[in-house]
Amino acid sequence: MAIRVAIAGARGKMGQEAVHTVMKNENLELVAVLDYKEIGASLAETSLFPESYQVPVYLDLKKLHAETKPDVLVDLTSPESVYEHTKTALQLNIRPVVGTTGFSDEELNELAQMAKEAKLGCIIAPNFAVGAVLMMKFAEQAAKYLPDIEIIEMHHDQKLDAPSGTAMKTAHLISNQRPVHGQGHPKEKETLRGARGADYDGMRIHSVRLPGLVAHQQVLLGGEGQLLTIRHDSFNRGSFMSGVVLSIETVMEKEELIYGLEHII
Ligand SMILES: NC(=O)C1=CN([C@@H]2O[C@H](COP(=O)(O)OP(=O)(O)OC[C@H]3O[C@@H](n4cnc5c(N)ncnc54)[C@H](OP(=O)(O)O)[C@@H]3O)[C@@H](O)[C@H]2O)C=CC1
Numbered sequence: 633m634a635i636r637v638a639i640a641g642a643r644g645k646m647g648q649e650a651v652h653t654v655m656k657n658e659n660l661e662l663v664a665v666l667d668y669k670e671i672g673a674s675l676a677e678t679s680l681f682p683e684s685y686q687v688p689v690y691l692d693l694k695k696l697h698a699e700t701k702p703d704v705l706v707d708l709t710s711p712e713s714v715y716e717h718t719k720t721a722l723q724l725n726i727r728p729v730v731g732t733t734g735f736s737d738e739e740l741n742e743l744a745q746m747a748k749e750a751k752l753g754c755i756i757a758p759n760f761a762v763g764a765v766l767m768m769k770f771a772e773q774a775a776k777y778l779p780d781i782e783i784i785e786m787h788h789d790q791k792l793d794a795p796s797g798t799a800m801k802t803a804h805l806i807s808n809q810r811p812v813h814g815q816g817h818p819k820e821k822e823t824l825r826g827a828r829g830a831d832y833d834g835m836r837i838h839s840v841r842l843p844g845l846v847a848h849q850q851v852l853l854g855g856e857g858q859l860l861t862i863r864h865d866s867f868n869r870g871s872f873m874s875g876v877v878l879s880i881e882t883v884m885e886k887e888e889l890i891y892g893l894e895h896i897i
């Protein structure tokens with residue numbers, strides 16, 4: 633039987649790609665989309681999708697659930713709405729697959745507790761691209777040997793959160809491998825605020841936003857007389873789709889929250 637999928641954020645850059653991916657996959661059925669603006673009764677009524685996409689649009693997740701009974705909610709919305717969507721989905725027995733970034737640690741902990749109590753799968757993946765997951769894992773390993781690290785993430789200029797979820801996840805993985813320590817000269821002083829980037833346990837994160845970019849990150853690991861650079865580039869949003877499908881399939885088999893695609897690939 634096909635997995636019944638609902639998508640929140642279907643009009644967005646990732647959402648549109650995800651809609652096409654689910655529609656084309658015979659093991660998945662797109663039963664509804666969740667929006668927060670009046671865009672018509674069905675996806676086909678928007679100019680974004682073909683006439684054949686007769687997928688109902690809901691403004692309320694509870695109503696969506698009552699009428700279309702999805703197994704999974706894929707969230708590709710905004711940092712402002714994702715926490716409430718995920719919480720409500722878990723309360724309604726819908727398994728969340730979340731690509732939206734911008735969670736606080738407290739929110740992640742609370743959702744993990746909810747998923748555990750409900751024995752419900754929930755996957756939160758800051759990056760669905762397999763190459764990006766490898767980049768993070770390689771950086772985590774390399775940090776044992778080269779613990780002075782700066783992360784440079786580069787994204788399109790429509791991105792709402794900084795640093796990116798991927799940079800935060802990378803820093804989180806690396807921080808398990810290296811002692812917290814300051815980097816650069818102990819007496820260094822910024823003459824322009826922000827010049828040294830954000831500080832994550834002494835590691836520095838720099839966020840670049842430019843038109844033309846999609847999603848790119850490099851991790852710079854410095855040692856005496858040497859530099860290791862680990863870089864990943866997503867050139868289009870198709871790069872994320874195999875991870876979205878894998879997450880939808882896998883979340884059906886899980887009974888807890890999983891944070892990061894590295895736990896399921
Ligand atoms: N995990 C991963 O691999 C990836 C994650 N992302 C993350 O996914 C999220 C979306 O990215 P992207 O597609 O580029 O962003 P977009 O801004 O292009 O799309 C977001 C869409 O969500 C809609 N939206 C906002 N709030 C709600 C709501 N409450 N209910 C339903 N829809 C809503 C927006 O509508 P409107 O514009 O009208 O406000 C918009 O159509 C971001 O957090 C981004 O960081 C992105 C790429 C890969």
Ligand SMILES: O=C(O)C1=N[C@H](C(=O)O)C[C@H](O)C1
Binds near residue numbers: 791792
């Ligand atoms: O907003 C984006 O585009 C992306 N967001 C995710 C993030 O914040 O890491 C994943 C990817 O980098 C694209």
